Structure formats: C-alpha cells, structure tokens
Amino acid sequence: MPGTGMRQLRPALSMSLLLVGTRLRLSDTVSRLDSPLDGQALSRILQLLQAHPDWPGIRSALTIMADYLCDHRPPIDYRRRRHLDYTGLLTDTVWQRICRDTGTRGTSAMRARITGCYLFERISGMPAESAPGAVDNAEFRTHIADFPSYLTPQLATALDEHAADFLAHHHIRREPVVWRPPGAVLAGLHLPGEAPETVDVAVLHELIGTQGYTLGAAANGLGITLDLARYVLDLHPAPPRRRRGTNRSLYAFQAARAALPADRFIDLYHRKRLSLDRIAVQVGVSRHVLTQLADSYGIARRAPGNQVRAVITRDWLYDQYVQCRRPLPDLAREVGISNAAMARWAKFHAIPMRGRGGPSHAANLAARSSAATAPALLQPALGEIGGHERLRRFVAAARYDTLTHAAKDLDIYPFSLIAQINRLERDFGETLFQRAQRGHPMALTEFGRTVLSAWESAEITSSRFA
Template identity: 50%
Template sequence: MLIPDSRTSLDQAAGLIGDVIDGTEVSRLLQEVDDLPQWPDIATALDRLADYLGANSTPIDYGRRRLLDYTGLLPHDRWLEICRHTGTPPGTGRRERIARSQLFQRLSGLPAESAPDDLGGPDSAEFRATSLRFTALQTPELAHALQQEALNFLASHHIHDEPMTWQPPATLLAGLSLPGPDPAHVDLPRLHQLVRERQHPVQHAAQVLGTTVEAIRHVLDEHPAPAPPLTKSTARAAGRIRQQARQAIPAERFTRLYLDEHRSLQQIATLTGFSRRVLTGLAKEYGIPLREGPKDYKRRGTVERAWLIEQYVHRRRTLPDLAREAGMSTANMARWAKTHNVPLRPRGGSSHSQVLRAIDQASRAPSILRPALGGQGASERLSRFAAASPYPSLGAAASGLGLNTFTLVAQINRIERELGGPLLVRAERGRPMTLTPLGKKVLKAIRKMQDNTMP
C-alpha cells in the first residue's frame, strides 16, 4: 500500500514499517506473494483497505505514537505490582521484557523487533520462543492490567482520546480466499483447555487444532485463557494467596483490626483464615508497622481500658493478679496500662486515692491535655509550664519560680513529647521566649482546667 502510485522506494517503505527488513527483503516478499494463487484476492483486500482508510479517519495517530519516548514503558516496579495483583509469577527478567516489547508493538504498530534496546526487545530465537509461552501464560486479569498500563503510558504523554489498539473491520475480507487459516474458526474453549495442559502449549494447540502458531497467538492475544485452579502450594508460589488476602483484608480493614481494635496477628489470622506469615507480608505491603515487644504480647488478647480501670483502679487489684486472669505476664499488663494512660500505683509510695484523683482529673481535663496527664506529677508539670510561659527564657522562669533550670527544662520537654509538638520557641540572643500555636492552645486549656478545679 505504500508503494503503488507513489515515488516511495522499497528501502523507504521498509523504513516506514520499522526498519526490520530492507528493500531487498521487501522485493523478495512481494515476489513470493505475487506467486501465490490467492494473489488476486490479496490485491482486492489491499484495495478495499486503502479505500476504507481513505474514506474513514482512524482513531489512532500512529505517526505521533512512533515518535514517543518508550523508555518509561512498564517500569520494573510496576511489573512487579501488576504480577502481585494478578497472581502472575514475575519470572527472572525475560518475561518482563516480553511484556514490555509486546506493549511497545501494540502501542506503536511496529514489530517487537523494533523496540529500543533499553526496552529489552527480542534478541534471540530463544527469546522469541519464550514469547510464545508468555502468550499462553497470560490470563484475562494480566491482559487487562497490561492494557491499563498502556493507557496510563499514553496519558503520561497527553494522549487521552485513543484506544490502545485498532484494526479495520473484518468485513473488508468478506468473500475473499486468503492464505492461512481463519482465526475466527479456532475452537476457543478447546484452545483454552489445550494451553493449560502442555509445556509448549502454543505449538501443541496449533497441531491439535490444525492451524498455525500465528493464528493461535492472535486468538490468545484477543481471548487469554483463564488461569487454572491452583493447589495451596502453587497458589502460594504464584502469589495468589496474597492476592486473596489483599482482596479480603484491604488496608482500611487491616488498619481497623490491627491498630484501632488492637487485635493480634493471630487473632486476625483466626478471623480471616490467612496465616500469620501472609498477614505479616500484607502489613509490610500496606506500610503498617507491627507492634514491638515479646511474642506473647503480640499473641495475647486485647485488654480493654474500661475493664483495666475498673479492676486496677476502683477494685484495687494488683497487676500480677490481673495478668494471671488475662493469661499474660505482669510486664504485658503494665504495657496495656501505659497504652490506656492508666497511671500505675507507686511501689510503697503515695496512697491509691492519689491515683483515683489523677484518673478523675484526666477524664475531666480538656482533650488536648489528656496525653500529658498519664503519670505522676502531671498536673504539677502543666502548672509549671503555665507559670513559666510569661518569662523571657526558661532560665529566668526557673529563677523566678525557685526551680532548678534542668528540672524545669526536662519537665517541659516531657510535656512536648506527650503532646506531640513544641510548646515554646526557645529564647535566642536578642529575642525572648514565645509560645508556639500549640503552646497557646495548651496554655489556654491549662487555665481552663485550673479554673474548673478551684473551689
């Protein structure tokens, strides 16, 4: 179609279709086609196609596509992510190169052999043979994911209004006798069955169905075979179990179960039916840090705050007693107390009434102050911060309040850690100490709390 009625040379025509052959090879192919008994119908098909293209605009600007920079097509990380989400074994590199070169072929309309070297295009007969196995490996899920990746690539080049591929209507070939088998006559269910049964499925299917490898490849490109049922071991190897876990426990649900409800991995495993190993990998994928500490702390059940306050504070039971009832160590029960901001009774120190007052005060305090009211001396630390805030520096505040400077600084540093941010902009030469926005809110809350506790 490039040569008749034009001044285009054979070498120029070869260049327009991707430089995979030269003018001499084009001449040889034309002679072979001319010798075929179907040549008149081939010529008719080409005439019909030329007329169709002359009368109808195509939805793809292939000239523009062939000028795109394809170096960013299907990055390695995206390939791994696609394999993870579709349950496809990613292979050792060759499979990824095949997927990339096939995407290049479909997007550009050029042969895969024309793919840039940095895309890892075909470089050997072995590579091309492997590409046949990749055709059989594809599932509908993988094909859809790769198609979406191709559309995303086009969008990154500001091409939003074109499909991934296009072909003229097959009705242009109606009534013509053309060389080669018709892919439309391939038994699709039987083909899908065959490609899942043999080590070299494409060649085997072509032999059994009495057609060509090219026809089988075309049909599988259009209609990938569904993935076969997997055993538990093969499912794990293919990443299918992780995929199922990802669908059953999305990040939001995992966060709610593990962080909000404070369930252990073992409890989530019992609830969902997935192993702790799978859940550990899922947590890593979601960026959810696993709790640190002894293994039994991760494994034991949840200790509710209301129960702990009732038993430890109001009923004055000891931590060892509560730990025995909950089936955990005393140290783990102490961790739960810290998690719930329940002050521990001092050993041989002040009376339990002080703890009760601390709990009561924390429950009635403004919410912004509650994280800083969980330990002994909390109210005193907050009062000292409020008293120190008008001074030009912490040194001046310590002197004016009759405190050791180191003690005052340490107490304010602790409040800042507990409340999650700086409260003061420390004094520098020529500039006095000032409150930060958080410090102003905290000071206001302290004044309010002090007003509420005055008789």
C-alpha cells in the same frame, strides 16, 4: 507463507497498504513507517504474495483495508508512538508488583525483559526486537512470540493498565492502548489460512491449560498454525491454571486480595483499629500474607504506640508528582512525613523519578509564565526550563542533512542533540524531522516547517523567552 515469516510479512503488509492507489516508491513507504525492512525486502515479499494462489483475495483485502483506513481514521497516532522513549517501560520492580497483584508466576528479570518487549510491540506497533533491552537471538524472539500463551485475563488487564499509565506519562491520554480494525471489513474474502473466529477458544484453553500441551502441540491438535494460536490467545488469554508444586502463598495472596479490597482493608485496619492478626483470621490467611497485601495496597502499618503513619496511595502520588510536577519535599511537608519517607513511597509505587539536578518546580513555573507571551504553537515546547534552548537548536539543526552533522558543527554531542529533538517532538506531540535514511537526507516535516516559520516570524530571542 512459504519463503517468509511473520517478522517480515507483518511490516510488509503494513507498507503495502500505503502503496494502494498511489505512486509511492517502495523506499518512501519504508521511511514513512520507520520499517525494519528495506525496499528490496518489501519487493521480495510482494513478489511472493503475487505468486500465491490466493493472490486475488490478498489484493482485494489490501485494497479494502486501505479504503477503510482512509475513511475511518485510526484512533492511535502510531507515528508519535514510534518516537517515544521506551527506556524503562517495564522495570523489574513494577513487573514483580504486577505478578504479585495478578498471581502470575515468573518474576525473574528475564521474564520482565520479555514482557517489556511484548508491551513495546503492543504500544508502538514496531517489532518487539526493536525494543530497548531486546536480545538479538532466535530463542528470545520465540519467547516474545509465545508470550500470549503466558497471559491470563488478569495479567492482560494489568499490563494494559500499565501501558495506559506509560502513555499518560507521555501526555497521551485519549488513545486506546491498542487498536485493530474490525474483522468484518474483510468478511467473505478467500484468504490464506483459517479465520480467527473459527478457532474453538475453549478447546485451545483446555489444551494448554488443563492438559498441559505446549503451544505448538495445541496448535497441531486444532489443525491451525502456531501464529494463529498466538493471535487467538492474545485476543482471548487463557484463565490461570494451578500446577502441581505451585507456591501456595501465591494463591493465598490472590484469595486475600479478592476477599479484602483496599477500601475495606483501610476501614478495618485504620478506622476500626482491628489488628492484622484479627483481620487475617476473618479472611482465612496468615498474617504474613496479609502484610504482603497491605504493602501491595500502599497501606502503612501502624507503628508501636498505636500511632498511624501516613497512607500514601500510588494514584495520589502519581497525580501530584508526575502530573502536577510538585517536588517530593512539598508533598512530604503536606502529609507530615520526612523527605526520605516520601522518596521510599515513590520507589515502592514505582513512580518515575525526575533526575537529580533537574529543573525545579519553581523554575518550571517561571518558564511557563515566560512562555505565555510566545506564539500559541510554540508554547508546548516552552513550558519548562530549557525549552528555548531546545527550540534554538532545532532551528539551527534544520539546515543540515543529518542530526549527526548538525551536532558536529554546533559543537555538541550527537546524543544530546537527538535527545533534545526527541523531547521537542514529545512536547509537541508531532514529528519535526523525517530522519535521514540511506540515500535520503533529513528533512523537515510539514509540522516542522510550521514551527520553524513561527519561530522566525516572531523573532524570538533568548532574552524574551529564556
């Protein structure tokens, strides 16, 4: 649209949906959606929309979509997702493993950063440039916008699986990774641009794949906008293509993975005791490739003397360490390996580690037991040690107009208080404060007021729940 781009148009359209049938001020919509735009920018884009020749269709689309969202509650709580901690969403180690498992080229740290920003936008609904580690320049933003041309079906599936693991780590297990309202909702309206379903996906794949067109050139060849080409490829990733000079070992690894699933590999190597050399001959790859495949599956190679080391799978370790919060030494004793060996398995599988000096499993169990006598509403925040202190500081901060002012009066570092409030919001799965915005002080949300009331009515003391 002349006068603006997708970076501004997308958040502006989201905020416009909140204005339908209400008397909200523009600044209110900005604060409710934590938008990167301010009220003045939103006003400018609304004026551009009203001046567009297709404004009647645009206006109808906004009204129809607002009604649809009112009648059909989206399956994702984006407010909660906007307040998650996305630090470490996609580490270099995890990205290299995904590349190896999916046959994806480009394992560099910069590519991992670009992919992490793409995932951040996909999960949170916020602009990719707001992600931790984003680079604030036009070139980096273009790399993120063009990322769908880099996707393959295998990579898209692996990234969504990783995103689901990330959400589960934050206790979000019943939401899809991403959601879109059905396109049929806006069927029949006269809107700017081409409809995504009119794009010939096979031809687009052919142009950027076999013929090696750039994304912009492919869009021009089809007579569509660059943004539409990106959107279609995000929905329908192009199949992988083999380019001249591509590393053959990457494809050998993929062939071995397809021919030898993990359960069959374990059966041949550990149960039937076949050697790696013999299995490699059966599959038709080198022993080196087979060794890489064993590492990707987490299959330990036999030590000299035919002694089989413990096989620690990622699913088991993630469930026991992250979900059940068992300490690594307990797990090491259970399978009969050293603490250091178990730590190496955790690093190999890119399991998020609890910090040194953090709460021990036994102390957390004691905290959970003590929290059992607290009001049910407060128990999610009191399930681990430190919960009582975090709640006490939340109550103290509720009197202030910003968390920074609260931290100063409470004689603690602002980042410490902010981290504690963020942790409480993750534990509750709800927002406690509407953060301070320009001209608007921090205020308790309805849920925050409920938590405050529950704390005060129960007259909780540190001796009771600490």
